Amino acid sequence: MNEPTLQLRGLCREYVTRAGTLTVLRGVDLDLFAGEIVGLVGPSGSGKSSLLHAAGLLERPNAGTVSVAGKDCTKLRDNARTKVRLNGVGFVYQFHHLLPELSAKENVALPAQIAGMSRTAAGARALDLLAELGLEARADHRPSQLSGGEQQRVAVARALVNKPKVLLADEPTGNLDPLTSESVFGSLKSLVKGQGVSVLIATHNFEMARHMDRVFALKDGQLEPWAG
Secondary structure, three states, X not given: OXXXXXXXXXXXXXXXXXXXXXXXXXXXXXXXXXOOEEEEEOOOOOOHHHHHHHHOOOOOOOEEEEEEOOEEOOOOOHXXXXXXXXXXXXXXOOOOOOOOOOOHHHHHHHHHHHOOOOHHHXXXXXXXXXXXXXXXXXXXXXXXXXXXXXXXXXXXXXXXXXXXXXXXXXXXXXXXXXXXXXXXXXXXXXXXXXXXXXXXXXXXXXXXXXXXXXEEEEEOOEEEEOOO
């Protein structure tokens, strides 16, 4: 079997609150492989976002390891973790967080330019992604001129512009109506399958989860296969 693009081992995460120590992850193990979409379900407060933040190197776990493309990133310094995030991990959130003063193309191209790509090359890469998502004609529109589904597709393109190995999505269709949600997920699935990206999606949308390759429920800080 191929090496996992994302590997979590013994992941633990605790938060200190006024009421005491709150443990949300208790030794989580997970392997993600190229081209597969894995779902993560669980009630609010179960730790789904904490798992995504640790997996995406946004937070440091209290214990355990996070490896991206075979590299253990757990003990890297902050600047090295930032570089891995920029080039190896893409993020999509419930709210698109597009910059309102930039066009769709400019929003998508920005992370590529930050990573060192020329403006021309980044713009071409952005246009290619937008075209694959059916948004080529909307490339010069600002977010306020786009529908909610279009904005979220732009956010997907932005997350993929640096050709990451891993895409992490936190309720990526949670702010959309059911029909638009289905359309956006279909676009995401087609694009990441074609590019061989491994995807971990936290969602409350059980219907969408049924169309993923594997689904886990986060319960009492640990992962278990979702019964559906």
